[in-house]
Amino acid sequence: MDKDYLIFDFQSILTQQKEKHAGEERFDKLMESVDENSVIEDMPFYKDYLSQFDVEQAFDGLNLSAEEETVLSRDDLYLLLRLVSASLSSKYKIIYDKPSNTVDLSITVESGGQSVTRNLADLGSSQLKRLFEIYVNELFEFSICEFDAEEQERFEAEQEDRLMLFEKEVRQLREQLRKKRLFFDMDNVLVDFQSGLDRIDEETKKEYRAKGPDDKDRLDEIPGLFSKMDPIPGAIEAVHKLAEVYDVFILSTAPWKNPSAWSDKVLWVTKYLDDVFHKRMIITHRKDLVEGDYLIDDRGKNGTSEFKGEWIHFGSERFPDWDAVLEYLLGNK
Numbered sequence: 001m002d003k004d005y006l007i008f009d010f011q012s013i014l015t016q017q018k019e020k021h022a023g024e025e026r027f028d029k030l031m032e033s034v035d036e037n038s039v040i041e042d043m044p045f046y047k048d049y050l051s052q053f054d055v056e057q058a059f060d061g062l063n064l065s066a067e068e069e070t071v072l073s074r075d076d077l078y079l080l081l082r083l084v085s086a087s088l089s090s091k092y093k094i095i096y097d098k099p100s101n102t103v104d105l106s107i108t109v110e111s112g113g114q115s116v117t118r119n120l121a122d123l124g125s126s127q128l129k130r131l132f133e134i135y136v137n138e139l140f141e142f143s144i145c146e147f148d149a150e151e152q153e154r155f156e157a158e159q160e161d162r163l164m165l166f167e168k169e170v171r172q173l174r175e176q177l178r179k180k181r182l183f184f185d186m187d188n189v190l191v192d193f194q195s196g197l198d199r200i201d202e203e204t205k206k207e208y209r210a211k212g213p214d215d216k217d218r219l220d221e222i223p224g225l226f227s228k229m230d231p232i233p234g235a236i237e238a239v240h241k242l243a244e245v246y247d248v249f250i251l252s253t254a255p256w257k258n259p260s261a262w263s264d265k266v267l268w269v270t271k272y273l274d275d276v277f278h279k280r281m282i283i284t285h286r287k288d289l290v291e292g293d294y295l296i297d298d299r300g301k302n303g304t305s306e307f308k309g310e311w312i313h314f315g316s317e318r319f320p321d322w323d324a325v326l327e328y329l330l331g332n333k
């Protein structure tokens with residue numbers, strides 16, 4: 001595993017350690033497998049403990065501000081993030097800046113009874129070198145420390161806590177990165193229902209009209225109806241704009257007694273919005289069972305009014321059209 005370290009110098013830390021601990025039994029034992037070609041990744045404390053702090057995955061896809069501001073290579077930075085996260089002697093906080101998609105770390109070190117907090121991106125190269133020394137020396141000291149059984153147990157519990165804290169911080173960070181989930185109803189939100197009906201001949205429509213005062217129109221059961229509908233004005237453009245910011249899905253209901261409506265809806269989406277909604281479509285009579293942040297729907301039926309996120313009531317006084325929805329949902333971000 002060849003790493004490209006610009007600042008971090010393991011051999012110079014090793015030299016310091018040798019000067020300090022040479023002749024000590026536990027240190028000499030630790031050094032048995034170490035030579036001038038050894039890298040930190042060979043050390044037992046790296047393999048057993050540090051490697052569990054998966055910073056590569058945690059910060060995947062993010063800009064690291066220290067990389068821009070300082071002379072650290074990405075490998076330097078990843079190692080430093082690993083060391084800071086794993087250290088039992090300092091505290092840290094992950095700072096995420098959404099507009100620039102950038103992560104920095106604020107580190108608090110206790111020194112001489114004083115507590116000093118600095119952001120990684122604000123540190124110069126000599127300060128960064130010093131941080132590496134502090135953290136790697138800490139790991140050496142723990143490696144050669146003679147713990148009794150009780151102390152050893154406490155030490156391992158502390159390390160376990162650090163790892164759990166790191167995983168919690170990373171979960172919170174990834175949660176901030178998650179796009180909010182937005183669902184779109186189809187009929188009279190994306191799709192102009194009436195435009196489909198207008199294309200059906202009178203003879204067919206008559207067949208599906210109410211037959212008497214106790215009967216109801218069943219026009220939505222006309223086979224093929226749902227493939228003949230036009231998009232609602234502004235809907236296609238709005239979906240494209242919202243898809244840049246939200247994690248978007250169709251959440252629609254199809255009439256139970258009109259099986260062709262189920263497939264017609266897929267055909268409609270494929271025709272008009274396949275670039276956005278390809279395999280992102282849920283057809284259900286229970287929209288309340290689906291988890292998300294927003295649902296744009298013109299009616300409260302089929303679980304919409306019980307939806308656990310926010311129901312954006314399309315066609316209402318507050319959201320009469322797509323302009324109003326866009327202003328709300330894009331202004332919100």
Ligand SMILES: [Mg+2]
Binds near residue numbers: 185188297
């Ligand atoms: Mg609808």
